[in-house]
Every structure is written in structure tokens, then in C-alpha cells.
Amino acid sequence: MSFTVAEILKPMMAAAKASLAQDWGKAEDYAKPEMKRLAESLAAIAKLVATKKVNQRQAKALLRIHGNTTQSVLLTIDGLGVIAVEDAINAALGAARDTVNTAVGFKLV
Amino acid sequence: MTIPTLPARRPALRAATRTGAHRHLLALALVALAVLAAGGCTVRLISDYDETIDRSASELQKEMDAFLTDMENGQDESVMYGVNRGFYPYYATEVRAVLVRAQAHPKNEQSVAQYELMLDSLKELEEAHRGDEGLEDEGTLPVEAIPVFRDLFNQAWGAIIHLEVAKKR
Numbered sequence: 669m670s671f672t673v674a675e676i677l678k679p680m681m682a683a684a685k686a687s688l689a690q691d692w693g694k695a696e697d698y699a700k701p702e703m704k705r706l707a708e709s710l711a712a713i714a715k716l717v718a719t720k721k722v723n724q725r726q727a728k729a730l731l732r733i734h735g736n737t738t739q740s741v742l743l744t745i746d747g748l749g750v751i752a753v754e755d756a757i758n759a760a761l762g763a764a765r766d767t768v769n770t771a772v773g774f775k776l777v
Numbered sequence: 778m779t780i781p782t783l784p785a786r787r788p789a790l791r792a793a794t795r796t797g798a799h800r801h802l803l804a805l806a807l808v809a810l811a812v813l814a815a816g817g818c819t820v821r822l823i824s825d826y827d828e829t830i831d832r833s834a835s836e837l838q839k840e841m842d843a844f845l846t847d848m849e850n851g852q853d854e855s856v857m858y859g860v861n862r863g864f865y866p867y868y869a870t871e872v873r874a875v876l877v878r879a880q881a882h883p884k885n886e887q888s889v890a891q892y893e894l895m896l897d898s899l900k901e902l903e904e905a906h907r908g909d910e911g912l913e914d915e916g917t918l919p920v921e922a923i924p925v926f927r928d929l930f931n932q933a934w935g936a937i938i939h940l941e942v943a944k945k946r
Binding site: 712729730733736737740741746748751755 | 820823891897898932933935937944
């Protein structure tokens, strides 16, 4: 049984990189339209205030809710990032497993 | 009296010792990795998907949307705070039920925080609905503002559901 660290490390890094690239795309696909939507809501709130369609109390409530929704969106992006890291680690572990088994010629691990 | 000194180690021997120590560490790391891989170990950094939470979140999104749409389309007393004040504690109870379930999952901090934010937003909505002091029951949500409220709540629920669904793996 003989394999070098480099022989295991290379497929691990490739697997992790591919996994992260895919998951980053998913996070970006989510984040961009959500940010746009938040910006539009903020503009709508500003218009309501400027045209006096809401009183001061209602304006504060709207801004607070907007802030909460923004935080919620950011928490989702954060969660997607954690999932991305998890996927990358597991992809790398899977690659290590495959490399070791290929090197020894049977299912050692 | 001269103090005896140890013979200087030959540079080649020092390098060999260093390389040997490194090789040892790398071999150890490799064995650890192989053990992890062998155990069929998968690393978990975030909680698992919960179908009940997913379903509950979708239901609550629909309920809030329906409530705000009723406030938008209703008339006179039917849209006043006094007639609708019961909605707020009811909805808060429903959200707390999902929050408690989310708290039961380890490594679920993001989702738990999202439910807490939702409870705060509900309080703010009630505050906006309530009339001025002495006239609380007569308060209404401005019709022009309701689409904004609705969109913000829908977006927040969307964020919650999106994260929950992403945990399916």
C-alpha cells in the first residue's frame, strides 16, 4: 500500500473547490434578487413617508420590519455559506476515501 | 576550566530529523482522515431539514398574506385594530411553536434567529395597526402601505423557507 500525501490532497482540493463553486453560485442566485427587492422596499417606504401616507409611528414600524427582513435574508445567506463549507468538507472526505481505496485496490475504507 | 560542549549535530542530520518529524505528523493526519473517511463520517455544520418546520413556515406565510390582504380590501370596522386585535397573539403563538421546534435542532442558530425576528416584526405590525392613545381600537393600516408590509413579510418567510429547504441533503 503506497500513496503520497500529494496523491490524496490533489483530489481532495479538486472536490472541495468544485463543491464550493457550485454552492457559491446557488448563494449568489439567491442573494442578488433578494437585495434588489430590499432596495425596492426601502424606496417604497421612503415614498410613503414623503407623501405622508403613513404617520411617524407607522414609518418607524415599516423601517423596523425592513431591518428585520434584511437580517433574515442575511441569515439565509449565512446558512447557505455554512452548507457550502459542509458540502466541501464532505466532498473532500469522499475524495480521500476514493483515492485510498483505488491505491490499495480494494475497499479499505 | 573549560565547559565541555556537546558535539554540534551535523546539518544533514538536523534536516533529516526535521523532515522525519514532518513526515510523522503528515502520516498521523492522513491516518486521522482515513479513520474519518472509514467511519463513513459526514461532517454536519448545520441542522437537518425538518419537513414540519417547512410546512408550518409555508402555512404562516399564507396566513399573514391573507390577513394583510383582508386589511387591504376590507372596509370600515372590519379593518380596524379593535376587531382584529386577536390576530396578533394568535399569530405570535403559531410562530413561537415553530421557533420551539427549530430550537430543538442542534446547530440551527440561523433559523432560530429568523423566527425571533419574525416575532419582532409582528409586534411592529401591531404597533402600526394600533390607533393613537385613547383611540387604539380605531387604528387602521394605511391601504397604500399594506403592499409594502405584505412584501416584507413574504420576503422574510421566503428567506426562512429557502434556508430550510437548503438543508435537504
